[in-house]
Amino acid sequence: MGFFKQKTNILFLFIIFLLVACLSGVSYFAYEKHNDYVAISTSLTDNNTALQQAQKKIDELTAKIAEYDTNAALSEQEKAELNSQLQSALEEKSRLEQENNNLKSQIEQLKAQKRREELQAQIALRNVNQADAATSGICYLTFDDGPSDNTLKILDILDSYGIKATFFVVGTAKTEYMPQIVTRGHAIGLHSTTHNYSTIYADVNSYLADIQQISDIVYNTTGVRSNIIRFPGGSSNMVSAQYCKGIMSDLTVRMPQLGYSYYDWNVSSGDASAARVPAATIVNNVLKGAKGKNSICVLMHDTSAKTTTVEALPAIIEGLDAMGFRFAPLTAEVYGYHQAVNN
Numbered sequence: 065m066g067f068f069k070q071k072t073n074i075l076f077l078f079i080i081f082l083l084v085a086c087l088s089g090v091s092y093f094a095y096e097k098h099n100d101y102v103a104i105s106t107s108l109t110d111n112n113t114a115l116q117q118a119q120k121k122i123d124e125l126t127a128k129i130a131e132y133d134t135n136a137a138l139s140e141q142e143k144a145e146l147n148s149q150l151q152s153a154l155e156e157k158s159r160l161e162q163e164n165n166n167l168k169s170q171i172e173q174l175k176a177q178k179r180r181e182e183l184q185a186q187i188a189l190r191n192v193n194q195a196d197a198a199t200s201g202i203c204y205l206t207f208d209d210g211p212s213d214n215t216l217k218i219l220d221i222l223d224s225y226g227i228k229a230t231f232f233v234v235g236t237a238k239t240e241y242m243p244q245i246v247t248r249g250h251a252i253g254l255h256s257t258t259h260n261y262s263t264i265y266a267d268v269n270s271y272l273a274d275i276q277q278i279s280d281i282v283y284n285t286t287g288v289r290s291n292i293i294r295f296p297g298g299s300s301n302m303v304s305a306q307y308c309k310g311i312m313s314d315l316t317v318r319m320p321q322l323g324y325s326y327y328d329w330n331v332s333s334g335d336a337s338a339a340r341v342p343a344a345t346i347v348n349n350v351l352k353g354a355k356g357k358n359s360i361c362v363l364m365h366d367t368s369a370k371t372t373t374v375e376a377l378p379a380i381i382e383g384l385d386a387m388g389f390r391f392a393p394l395t396a397e398v399y400g401y402h403q404a405v406n407n
């Protein structure tokens with residue numbers, strides 16, 4: 065009993081240490097940002113003073129020219145000199161105005177970035193506190209068909225919100241990014257080696273050989289022997305019937321017996337419904353699909369072509385967070401989100 069108590073204490077201290085480390089990091093960056101803000105604000109104040117002076121000079125010169133225009137005694141050379149001074153003053157004013165606009169837009173950008181970072185920190189904190197304990201409002205974000213040129217961008221976005229997701233990978237993808245999925249704390253699942261329906265669904269043995277091969281690729285690249293899978297096309301797919309009658313009925317029973325948990329999804333982002341689905345549509349599909357559900361598994365794709373999925377991801381996370389969802393990676397114990405088998 066005492067031993068367990070001690071273990072709990074050590075874990076507690078470790079969590080406190082992590083939180084303090086995170087906070088110091090955040091404070092340091094906030095301090096750096098604050099310095100940028102102060103520097104730009106000072107430049108803007110200087111610029112405003114210079115603008116006022118330029119305007120004053122223009123007013124003085126304009127007044128003098130008006131006065132000289134009515135004074136016939138003044139030489140043409142003096143008038144030309146005054147006009148040239150006025151021209152320079154006007155140019156200086158226009159340069160200062162442009163600089164003024166630039167500085168204002170830099171300040172707006174810093175403010176927007178600060179708001180976003182505050183939101184990210186809030187989401188990360190809520191998620192750390194509640195993801196494990198959540199009995200409702202849990203969200204499993206899943207990405208199929210990767211890794212790809214977008215994987216690192218997806219990982220950076222997930223990191224910025226401090227949340228974990230699940231990647232169902234394929235053997236023909238950019239396997240060099242597989243280790244980062246694992247080292248950055250996400251779940252790696254098996255999707256297929258080739259993702260070629262006609263070969264993997266030719267018969268049960270072909271499917272088993274394909275899944276063994278992707279399992280070995282993941283193991284050799286990441287050191288993880290994954291026991292979570294997603295069937296290409298999902299367990300409800302009918303395309304497999306063209307190659308082998310009843311194969312999904314067999315595999316959905318056989319794979320769990322072999323120690324694999326399989327997952328479909330109950331929210332689809334629709335990012336694969338066209339070559340390039342607008343980011344706003346993807347966000348809408350997810351948030352609409354999540355409405356009224358307590359526990360969701362969201363289908364998205366991680367391929368190089370799916371740039372709008374990456375674009376949509378921050379709004380998806382922020383929208384689901386606002387609906388009360390916490391985020392977690394899939395584990396074999398989560399077993400579920402199964403669709404009806406049609407073949």
Ligand SMILES: [Zn+2]
Pocket residue numbers: 208209255259296297
């Ligand atoms: Zn797929």
